[in-house]
Amino acid sequence: MPVTQSGSQPLAILGGGPVGLTLALLLAKRSVASIVFDARTIEQARTDQRVLALSLGSLQTLRALVELPATALAPIRSVIVSSVGDFGRAVLDDDELGAETLGATIRYGDLVATLSAAAEANELITLRRPHKVVAVRQSPSSVEIEFENEQRISASLAISAEGFGHTGAASVSHAAVVADLELTGIGSDEAFERFTREGPLALLPLPSSTAATQRRALVWCMKTAEADRRIGLEDSAFIDELIAHFSENALRVVTLHARRRYPLHEQARDQLVEHRMVYLGNAAQTLHPVAGQGLNLGLRDGVALAEQIGFTHVEARDPVQALHRYAQSRRVDRAAIVALTRFAPAFFSTRFSPIALARSIGLTALAVVPKLRREFARLLMFGVRF
Numbered sequence: 001m002p003v004t005q006s007g008s009q010p011l012a013i014l015g016g017g018p019v020g021l022t023l024a025l026l027l028a029k030r031s032v033a034s035i036v037f038d039a040r041t042i043e044q045a046r047t048d049q050r051v052l053a054l055s056l057g058s059l060q061t062l063r064a065l066v067e068l069p070a071t072a073l074a075p076i077r078s079v080i081v082s083s084v085g086d087f088g089r090a091v092l093d094d095d096e097l098g099a100e101t102l103g104a105t106i107r108y109g110d111l112v113a114t115l116s117a118a119a120e121a122n123e124l125i126t127l128r129r130p131h132k133v134v135a136v137r138q139s140p141s142s143v144e145i146e147f148e149n150e151q152r153i154s155a156s157l158a159i160s161a162e163g164f165g166h167t168g169a170a171s172v173s174h175a176a177v178v179a180d181l182e183l184t185g186i187g188s189d190e191a192f193e194r195f196t197r198e199g200p201l202a203l204l205p206l207p208s209s210t211a212a213t214q215r216r217a218l219v220w221c222m223k224t225a226e227a228d229r230r231i232g233l234e235d236s237a238f239i240d241e242l243i244a245h246f247s248e249n250a251l252r253v254v255t256l257h258a259r260r261r262y263p264l265h266e267q268a269r270d271q272l273v274e275h276r277m278v279y280l281g282n283a284a285q286t287l288h289p290v291a292g293q294g295l296n297l298g299l300r301d302g303v304a305l306a307e308q309i310g311f312t313h314v315e316a317r318d319p320v321q322a323l324h325r326y327a328q329s330r331r332v333d334r335a336a337i338v339a340l341t342r343f344a345p346a347f348f349s350t351r352f353s354p355i356a357l358a359r360s361i362g363l364t365a366l367a368v369v370p371k372l373r374r375e376f377a378r379l380l381m382f383g384v385r386f
């Protein structure tokens with residue numbers, strides 16, 4: 001296979017999830033070859049049906065690399081942000097922001113399948129799955145990567161895009177209950193971010209809504225024990241508990257499709273670089289899904305890392321020289337989004353009345369101050385930019 005400019009050793013991407021595959025495609029655009037290893041088969045990855053809200057910035061990044069299947073995408077044109085029991089309600093709207101759309105949703109499995117097909121068709125990318133990494137050993141001039149099947153390769157860099165991976169967390173205190181719903185009583189292309197004292201609850205657009213019913217993906221975060229209880233409820237009881245969290249009187253759930261549960265891991269690495277090993281995406285930071293920021297932030301990691309490696313490639317330098325610049329360039333955006341996703345669920349879950357008042361004032365400010373609303377939406381759509 002083709003090799004990177006730095007010599008005879010390939011550049012290894014550990015993890016072919018959405019971030020690892022996007023990075024491989026971004027590198028290939030800069031004429032940098034890579035090998036991607038993933039522990040799962042593509043069929044296994046396809047079964048992950050979680051719905052991801054892609055920001056406008058992420059859509060632009062992905063559309064420059066692949067053709068996202070139109071039938072798998074649902075546009076998000078407005079997001080209604082509110083909090084149970086608090087006054088104030090803000091609407092982030094694409095017209096007001098002068099954007100074509102705020103973003104779009106796609107299922108994880110559809111996104112990975114599209115990126116995988118593009119990677120397989122690209123002569124600068126070698127994709128190996130299932131190929132599980134079990135160890136990485138570093139020396140001054142290379143890394144040795146060992147796989148479950150006892151094969152080994154030597155590489156110039158080990159780029160970890162393994163997600164939360166094998167960092168070995170024990171039990172997780174919170175989980176998200178997800179399900180597809182058919183609803184009446186809401187506008188088309190509208191998304192909801194509703195904060196409850198138990199945790200945030202999102203309704204995200206899905207493709208194939210009709211004039212009669214709107215299809216939405218539910219992402220409802222709560223303590224793990226509550227999630228287990230709600231997964232076990234009869235459909236009608238689950239729907240009653242869900243509807244009780246909304247103030248929209250006209251809202252009705254017509255159909256509830258299979259519920260699933262995702263454990264909510266959270267971590268953020270202090271150091272993104274360990275000599276020839278570098279982390280991005282969920283391997284760098286695994287976030288609470290509030291406001292749908294994890295993948296969006298991970299894709300921005302990929303853009304920054306590809307750019308820095310691209311510079312070393314053009315100048316025929318060792319790619320290890322790219323890593324500290326990458327880490328430096330990601331400092332502010334990471335810190336802002338990690339802080340937002342940690343702060344928001346705690347801020348909206350407390351019943352302490354001064355904070356409840358601050359919540360209402362914050363939502364009202366967002367509702368009545370267009371500049372604040374635009375800045376907040378830009379942060380969600382593009383992260384922190386200079």
Ligand SMILES: Cc1cc2nc3c(=O)[nH]c(=O)nc-3n(C[C@H](O)[C@H](O)[C@H](O)COP(=O)(O)OP(=O)(O)OC[C@H]3O[C@@H](n4cnc5c(N)ncnc54)[C@H](O)[C@@H]3O)c2cc1C
Nearest residue numbers: 015017018019038039053133162163281282292294295296
């Ligand atoms: C319920 C839920 C809803 C979400 N909603 C949103 C949203 O709306 N918007 C958003 O931006 N984000 C959202 N996220 C977060 C988003 O899913 C993640 O940020 C994103 O999947 C991270 O991509 P990644 O490629 O870094 O990691 P992953 O998707 O975890 O992929 C990691 C890959 O590495 C592979 N791997 C792991 N270990 C090894 C190994 N040892 N060897 C080889 N391969 C390995 C895995 O098989 C996998 O393919 C949500 C998360 C959840 C749980």
